[in-house]
Amino acid sequence: MTVSAFEPIRDYFEANWAGSTIVTYKNTSSGESWLPKNSDNELVPWIYFEVIGTGSELAGASGTPGNRLWRDYGLIYAHVFVPVGEGEDRAVEIARQAGEIFRAAAFYESSDGRRIRTLAPAVNGGSGASDDGNWFRSTMSVEFSYLYRG
Numbered sequence: 001m002t003v004s005a006f007e008p009i010r011d012y013f014e015a016n017w018a019g020s021t022i023v024t025y026k027n028t029s030s031g032e033s034w035l036p037k038n039s040d041n042e043l044v045p046w047i048y049f050e051v052i053g054t055g056s057e058l059a060g061a062s063g064t065p066g067n068r069l070w071r072d073y074g075l076i077y078a079h080v081f082v083p084v085g086e087g088e089d090r091a092v093e094i095a096r097q098a099g100e101i102f103r104a105a106a107f108y109e110s111s112d113g114r115r116i117r118t119l120a121p122a123v124n125g126g127s128g129a130s131d132d133g134n135w136f137r138s139t140m141s142v143e144f145s146y147l148y149r150g
Helices: 003-016 088-104
Strands: 023-027 046-060 070-085 117-120 127-129 135-149
Touching: 003 023, 003 046, 003 070, 003 088, 003 117, 003 135, 070 088, 088 135
Parallel strands: 023 046
Antiparallel strands: 046 070, 070 135, 117 135, 127 135
């Protein structure tokens, strides 16, 4: 996957995320002290957001080297963690809200042919407690394709 696809996907998510949930990214700091807690010192939900490239292909046979149309594709994940005891429904609802941002979305369109398209999001029912016993996780995933000239 072209490295440049991550930033517009992240920017699109941030511009459309209406929740107050803390969002963290691969190899970055959330800017919040860990563990995420509210003013009453209670654990609060958070999201680990990641973009994974799964392949790349030439999308058209025409064009000279450096000016061919390429398609990179992959998956966008929003792993939602809620404190154990808050229930599966809360984790699934936050994951569903994150997924709706990307439902059949078209964004990052430019005159040079760059654009990102997404399909339908899927949300799993969640998994058991984390190793430390604090968190229950539900994950949203959605496929994307990124077209660009190169």
